[in-house]
Amino acid sequence: MNKKIIDHHMHTNYSLDADPKATFKTYVDKAKTLGIERLIFTDHVDFDSPAEIFDTPIDYDLYIKDLNETAKNEQFQLSLGVELGYQPHLKERNKALTEAYPFEFVISSIHFCDGLDLYNGDFFKGKTQKEAYQRYFEICLEAAENYDGYDVFGHLDYIIRYGGYQNRRYNYTDHEETIEKILAAIIKNSKGMEINTSGIRYGLGMVHPTLEIMKAYKRLGGKIVTIGSDAHYTKDYYSGFDEALQLLKDAGFDEVTVFEQRKPKFIKI
Numbered sequence: 107m108n109k110k111i112i113d114h115h116m117h118t119n120y121s122l123d124a125d126p127k128a129t130f131k132t133y134v135d136k137a138k139t140l141g142i143e144r145l146i147f148t149d150h151v152d153f154d155s156p157a158e159i160f161d162t163p164i165d166y167d168l169y170i171k172d173l174n175e176t177a178k179n180e181q182f183q184l185s186l187g188v189e190l191g192y193q194p195h196l197k198e199r200n201k202a203l204t205e206a207y208p209f210e211f212v213i214s215s216i217h218f219c220d221g222l223d224l225y226n227g228d229f230f231k232g233k234t235q236k237e238a239y240q241r242y243f244e245i246c247l248e249a250a251e252n253y254d255g256y257d258v259f260g261h262l263d264y265i266i267r268y269g270g271y272q273n274r275r276y277n278y279t280d281h282e283e284t285i286e287k288i289l290a291a292i293i294k295n296s297k298g299m300e301i302n303t304s305g306i307r308y309g310l311g312m313v314h315p316t317l318e319i320m321k322a323y324k325r326l327g328g329k330i331v332t333i334g335s336d337a338h339y340t341k342d343y344y345s346g347f348d349e350a351l352q353l354l355k356d357a358g359f360d361e362v363t364v365f366e367q368r369k370p371k372f373i374k375i
């Protein structure tokens with residue numbers, strides 16, 4: 107694999123749902139074994155979270171100090187990124203955070219819908235599977251159309267991880283109209299999509315989002331795509347990249363994106 111292709115999604119022990127042993131240093135050590143020259147850390151910030159585990163804002167003065175300390179004795183460029191949880195009432199607050207610190211890369215992710223947690227199943231109560239998925243995509247559409255304080259849209263179709271359904275897949279045609287409006291809005295705002303490989307580790311047998319979504323994104327003119335493992339353990343850093351690159355090629359892409367100082371650069375795949 108081209109060593110310039112950077113894993114754009116990873117969590118350290120600053121994220122409360124990550125391995126307490128996963129430090130900046132453990133990722134740097136793993137990067138050395140892979141020959142990678144640059145790391146982008148994207149720990150969670152989910153303001154006003156209904157789930158306690160996410161409701162711990164990061165002290166970025168401390169975080170940046172720790173990052174710089176780690177970088178001091180290494181050959182590596184360590185970049186400040188964030189996975190910023192979106193809820194409709196957080197537009198200004200999220201933007202203010204990204205402007206207050208020198209972030210190089212911002213993922214916008216939806217972990218909570220209508221103030222309810224996807225993870226604990228609250229969001230799914232009283233809805234059919236199709237209704238829950240459709241409502242989730244409508245919330246993504248609101249975000250894509252009305253918010254631009256980010257670089258890539260995180261794990262679109264992440265909802266299928268949750269809800270406890272036997273068959274978690276969905277028919278693209280059931281939600282096609284909404285999904286294509288989401289993609290069009292992302293493209294119109296010059297933002298990008300994330301391929302998130304964690305679905306493979308969650309037993310879904312696929313990355314997020316599906317090939318159909320990435321084909322539609324390409325057809326509608328989408329160019330910016332980052333790949334991220336969403337590692338919460340150092341061992342998962344860069345996992346699933348072969349599958350993600352294959353999916354990108356199958357969708358018609360011949361480049362992948364890396365971000366530096368919030369600006370996209372394109373790398374041939």
Ligand SMILES: [Zn+2]
Pocket residue numbers: 189215217260261
């Ligand atoms: Zn996420």
Ligand SMILES: [Zn+2]
Pocket residue numbers: 115116117189336
């Ligand atoms: Zn994540």
